[in-house]
Amino acid sequence: MAKVPENLHYSKDHEWVRVEGDTAVVGITDHAQDQLGDVVYVELPKPGEEFAAHESFGSVESVKAVSEIFTPVSGKVVEANDSLNDEPEKVNKDPYGEGWMIKIKMSSPGEVDSLLTSAEYEDFTKAESE
Amino acid sequence: MRYIPNSPDERAEMLKQLGAASIENLFDSIPEDLRLRQHLTVPPAMSEIELLKAFDEMGSRNQAAGRVSFLGGGAYSHYVPTIVDHLISRSEFFTAYTPYQPEISQGTLQSIFEFQTLVCQLTGMDIANASMYDGSTAMAEAVLMAERVTRRSKVVASAAIHPQYLEVAHTYVQHAGIELEHAPFDSATGQTLVDSIDDRTAAIVVQSPNFFGCIEDVETLADRAHAKGALLIVAVTEAMSLGLLRSPGASGADIVVAEGQSFGVPLSFGGPYVGLFAIREKYARQIPGRLVGEAYDRQGRRGFVLTLATREQHIRREKATSNICTNEGLIALASTIYLETMGRCGVQEAARQCTQKAHYAARAIAKIESFSLPFSAPFFNEFVVRAPVAASELLDTLARENGIDGGIALARFDSSRPNDFLVCVTETNTRAQIDALVHGLTRISSTKSPRHEG
């Protein structure tokens, strides 16, 4: 059973958001990492780059697949998790903790409200797999 | 048909088992009006005896194949050890497929890993792929890669690069939004002139030794490129030069592409050859082509496997680093066997003999009345000769009367060079052949009236 922590917000592209003041921490969900398989490489943006909500900010690669990752909220990247360069497996082992990908300073914090709650995300993934 | 294991009887049996009335029924999903009603107008089947006779006859009308030759220009005559062809003719190598199932393809995979290592050693670079089609397409793909890496759209390529390589590069970039400019070469030295480039330039591309045989000052060009954040791409057509010349990697190249045909591959009228592609480690995820990497199984046994496949077309599709699928597997294997047989000392010795014989020939030709060497840059084993008469006729006469292919008339690439021709000397040319070349050129030019000033 994929974990879906209650205190987070979710997107339909299988990313999660943890709000810390006016900064959003973004990563991919447990369901997403399970679908991908062993993550071998994560391509992340540099601090200072700006993205609009639902724009692709990078990609996650497993041995046989590559997926783009989309930011659920608009803003400017303040930090990227460079430790994923040496240890991409953190995305598999701890997708909501050490596997975080970027910290983005939100330009429109209200966007968070249009994301899914943990219950809505759980329903969404269940429906998708049928 | 003797290549089809099932006899007509057996096929009839199989049809019956399928409940099909006849072979024609198997094609029922093809509309009637598309089905061919007559047989193809290709010849009827030929027996081995007849077929070999027909091909031998055609082969005999390639007089150039048997001649003493000083032809270079992107394809080179080198000694190939006998075991190369024997080993690549082993069923397990030449009838095997791409090694997608590593457990039963370790022979192919380990050979490619050795090939990648040898290419890195010779080019002085960190990573090499499992091969491209040839040097010309490898260079074109390097240009595309430079655009991907730098996100800049201008590329400056030397006009002293092999003309066909430049043509291929232009074809590849025509819809890629890349502006391909030419940098001129010095008419006295024969080397490329690049003053300064702007910061919209993705790469400088140069061939060394270049099409005229001249060795380029790669290190200076590397500095010029890096000063503006651009890459330096170095192309090598005569791979044997890597046995004696400073490696492009040591001179600051970011991408090295080469034609590997000099390493154990027959001339074969232009193909199949093998493209070498090598890069600095930091560009690993942008390199086109297949890569073989080391891997371990659950028992800790070492094996090899195709890796970083997410760059490639079957996964990334239109965003792939290239559309390449099939490469030059068996030819890369031939080069690998060649390089391992010749080894460190053999490659050095072959390269040494190439350059010594070439310089012997050049000095002797330069002494012929009214002949000169128009370019002053140092060279490895190819050099341009300027004759007092039209080069095409001179060389045709030399072939007809002396049985020697003395060089490539440059007029076929550049009409402003009617008297120039490109001579290549390798370890396979004997002193007697070189002396015969010199005597032939002397004799023929003295009987012709000069039509152009030199």
Added chain:
Amino acid sequence: MEPQITKVTRHISHNESLIFERSHPGRVGFLLPPLDVDEIPLDEIIPAQFQREDDLAGMPEVTEVDVVRHFTRMSTWNYSIDLGMYPLGSCTMKYNSRLNEKVARIAGFANLHPLASEGESQGGLQVVYELQQHLAEITGLPGISLQPAAGAHGEMTGIMIIRAFIDARDGKSNSAERRTMLIPDSAHGTNPASAHLSGFTVKTIRSTAEGLTDLEHLRELCAHGDVAGLMLTNPNTLGLFERNIQEICLIVHDAGGLVYMDGANMNALVGIARPGDMGVDVIHLNLHKTFSTPHGGGGPGSGPVCCTRKLEPFLPVPRVVRIPTSRDSDGVDSTVFKLDFNCPQSIGRVKAFLGNYGMMLRALSYILTHGYDGLREATEAAVLNARYIAHGLISDYEKPFDSPPMHEVVFTDKRQARRGVHTLDIAKRLIDYGFHPMTIYFPLIVSGAMLIEPTESVGRHELDQFIDAMRSIAREAVEDPELVLNAPNSTRIGRLDEAAAARKPVLRWKPKQAASAS
């Protein structure tokens, strides 16, 4: 004192390592004649700054015997066509004849320099010309270039030809509106990659439940007015013949686009039907598939492009043509084969020299060996073999499409997946039965796809063995799944950790001191 005896547990050949690990300074594998010209000191001819800096350190030093044993041993770790069936879908792993190899090694061809004068390469050019003629006849498309070196290369060439035609027809500013290439969801990855190289954006067309191109969706996409062309494979990658092909071509042509056919599956059509007759404008062929040139562990290939007369002017330059010269005094027509560089509308050159010439020799030999009868027979036998396999496996494996397959058939792992056994496991277990696995996870639109193409080169006995092996695996998936999940158990090495290999790629050997810490 008892002498210490070291127990040898394995023959040296079982431990065949990398050549660099067997290298030893002073070993020599070659002998060249001594230099026969006076040696000039190197510094006098090549300035020190241009000389090699590292003495080729790290390159192996071994003897000839070492090389022969090294590669002979490694070769035994490979499966190959000569051992048996290779049921890889869309790869057409047919017999690689030795006669073709002999032809390719005839000295008159093997030693011919590509820049030798045309007058002294007539035999060489004749081979190109004749092959061109035969391939034009086989495809029903008269324009042809043999320059591309592989299928993907031919695709790129064909799509660039479409682009050039449209630019010329519509003018550059109008054609800028037409930059969409339609590609079926079942297409091979090279298709969209090749389209991208010509500056097209890709739109995907759905397949119907039957596995064929969805005509309604095609009409809908063509109605946008921005379609430059459609790339399709026929039979498609599911092994099914697109019976609406003529209507498909009509729809695309009416919308102002052209039809490109990926010729990977020609083994189902040679001598039976021709793409040119179907309305296809341009096709690429794979000489290393349909025309039996060897796969060589990953190449070389050859990807000729054939097209209609109206696309001919855009083919790569130079073209190989035949000029009949006047009869000589004996009344004999002497024909001359030439390279025609006068192609002002050509898309340009796609490769140096003429192409993968050695593969052209082999393909011509293949065509002449088969003759018109043999070519048709091969196609019939290929389709019969695929049908036979489809028939044999249908009771144990899920076949997603009912339509009869042509030269290849696709199954899914749906039934086995209920037991936790997937396509990958089935493929690996097949290795234990002595077979090379079929193509897996392609095409992408079939979940857990297993694409099987036996070709005509497999006898009934081996087909039966393959069917029995697959049925046995299906039983094992129920009765003893561990056997399948841990497969292969019988090979030199087991499943490799590909994730670790991709995370920290080691792509070359390095001497111990220089090797980076992992």
